Amino acid sequence: MTGVPASAAGGPSGARRAAAGAASGKVPGASMGRSAARSAEGGASGAAPGARPGVASGADGSGAAVGDGSESAVVDAQDDGRPARGGKLAAAAVNQASVWNVANLLTMLRLILVPAFVALMLADGGYDPAWRAFAWAAFAIAMITDLFDGHLARTYNLVTDFGKIADPIADKAIMGAALICLSALGDLPWWVTGVILGRELGITLLRFLVIRYGVIPASRGGKLKTLTQGVAVGMYVLALTGWLATLRFWVMAAAVVLTVVTGLDYVKQAIVLRRQGIAERKAALEEKEA
16 A cells, blocks of 8 residues: 555545555556546547536536537527527517608608698688798798708618608609699699609609619709709799799799600610610520520
């Protein structure tokens, strides 16, 4: 017993095991050799000997739980790109909340102003200068909000599906209401109203027809047309006389010309866009078959 150092046998308990082995005729250290071999195998496999399944040893020998499979399922779900449970509901909630932004609120205001404008325009027979002034104020607010809501939506990333649908509807509604009221009151020829509204509705329909091939961008001429139309209609809403009445006639004439010219330009763009889209699809199909 005294010939076996305690440190070599693994401390006092190791000395007692060595003594017991000597008394039974076993070679001291044989079991320790097997234990060391198992330790080496455990080190090679990355797990401490005797460690429980799902438990990894830290640097200090303490067990760090990895989980029994449920945690790994969560990790796998995150790694393969699948959304966590309830992710779709959370995304839907975010999209729903994003509808209530300043750009969409301005669009809603413009929609509310349409019936208000009609009521003011036709009040007291439609020829009272005071009521026409109030109607002009409602029309002017609608036109100003039209300039700002689109800019805000693009600048601050507030574009929503609601805005894409409601914004053009609000634009056409306020302009159409003003033109129809003016023609009904005899202030504007019906053919002018027909040309402007026919162009607006036709281009809107054309955009939807070619949207599968791409989007027709708004041109500078189209923006100038919108501005000129707004100024001309606003001048007709007011009860103007004298040289101002003559001026509004020429402004409306310019608006009609721009309406027709830009409408033809949009038709040309739509035709080119459709041809390019068909050619690209045909080339992609031929490349896929080759």
